[in-house]
Amino acid sequence: MGRPMRIPPFRLEQFFARYEFNVAHLLCASDVEGVPLAELLALADPETRTRYDGLKLGYTEAWGDPLLRAEIARDYAKIDREHVLVCGAQEAIFLTMNTLLGPGDHAIVAFPAYQSLYEVARAAGADVTLLRLEAGAGWQIDPQALKRALRPTTKLIVVNYPHNPSGALITQETQREVVAVAREAGVHLFFDEVYRFLEHDRNERLPPAADLYDKAISYSAFSKAYGLAGLRLGWLATEDRALLERILAMKDYTSICQSAPSEALALIALRARDKLVARSLEIIRTNLELCDAFFAEHEDVFAWKRPKASSVALVRYKRPERADAFVERLVQATGVLLLPASAFELDTNDLRIGFGRRGMAAGLEKLGAYLV
Ligand SMILES: Cc1ncc(COP(=O)(O)O)c(C=O)c1O
Numbered sequence: 001m002g003r004p005m006r007i008p009p010f011r012l013e014q015f016f017a018r019y020e021f022n023v024a025h026l027l028c029a030s031d032v033e034g035v036p037l038a039e040l041l042a043l044a045d046p047e048t049r050t051r052y053d054g055l056k057l058g059y060t061e062a063w064g065d066p067l068l069r070a071e072i073a074r075d076y077a078k079i080d081r082e083h084v085l086v087c088g089a090q091e092a093i094f095l096t097m098n099t100l101l102g103p104g105d106h107a108i109v110a111f112p113a114y115q116s117l118y119e120v121a122r123a124a125g126a127d128v129t130l131l132r133l134e135a136g137a138g139w140q141i142d143p144q145a146l147k148r149a150l151r152p153t154t155k156l157i158v159v160n161y162p163h164n165p166s167g168a169l170i171t172q173e174t175q176r177e178v179v180a181v182a183r184e185a186g187v188h189l190f191f192d193e194v195y196r197f198l199e200h201d202r203n204e205r206l207p208p209a210a211d212l213y214d215k216a217i218s219y220s221a222f223s224k225a226y227g228l229a230g231l232r233l234g235w236l237a238t239e240d241r242a243l244l245e246r247i248l249a250m251k252d253y254t255s256i257c258q259s260a261p262s263e264a265l266a267l268i269a270l271r272a273r274d275k276l277v278a279r280s281l282e283i284i285r286t287n288l289e290l291c292d293a294f295f296a297e298h299e300d301v302f303a304w305k306r307p308k309a310s311s312v313a314l315v316r317y318k319r320p321e322r323a324d325a326f327v328e329r330l331v332q333a334t335g336v337l338l339l340p341a342s343a344f345e346l347d348t349n350d351l352r353i354g355f356g357r358r359g360m361a362a363g364l365e366k367l368g369a370y371l372v
Pocket of ligand 1 (some may be wrong): 030033089090156164221222232
């Protein structure tokens, strides 16, 4: 008999469930300010607008709308439409882990990480090694340490760059070394690229992992770079078509197919990707400047270092008080919400700040007033 799946609560999501929709100043979200529907529709070309207006709300294709898959594939060099599977944002993680891993298998997950990246692997029955990234090393993965963590039973390596919660990025050289470790061992590499395109310097963008190795799986979603978290859509891209077929077979037990309106809107978004990514980066750059000024003024309380990418960063809380206690006091007194690093099972006295949303200036002002 198999065992029932047991999975601990998702700390980050439970934290947000308590606060996200009832605080005045959300300064720790990881997504980018949601695009208003009317604004997105105004970006539609005649073909995508006609498709949206004539949309029938029936089932959709399990693989995803062929036009959407083709549009996704344009961001890869080696991936064509047949090697893209559209699915739910979280669902992509859930399905991949449950397809690739089971009891007796080993997985290595770079840590700290978005919790589902290791928790779902564990719940699938795998033995999971958390490969620790260190603040002192700029949250860079060490390919040699990765190599040492390999076992004969290792089936999967899981990495996320640009990195949540730190906003760190690795160099192309380090990425190639990580790929080489996976290739030598013949194991799949799950590369979480949901913050891709949010590099603060365009020249530091990494190529998608799926272009570098035939057993790499590039995972992404519409929530961050495109400001479309509400679509709840993501995708998997890999040259390993047989793996996608296995994942698809499992998807028949989760969603079967995507929401039709979400797919139609995602197609509009990708055809206007340059405008949407520029919008996201504009919000992020404006907020980063506010952060630089704010933390320079309050360096007695916080240690801030500008991250290289994404819409999140970790800020050290320098007072002897625990970051958790500060977060609680702060939100009760001011409605400003920061995220304690404990939500990522980190024991450092860090706070995650999110700077993808509008309204940062007002939140920082409240925070500053509370500090004095
Ligand atoms: C690294 C990482 N992967 C995956 C996700 C999941 O994205 P979504 O919010 O669209 O489910 C997130 C969301 O915060 C994330 O930070």
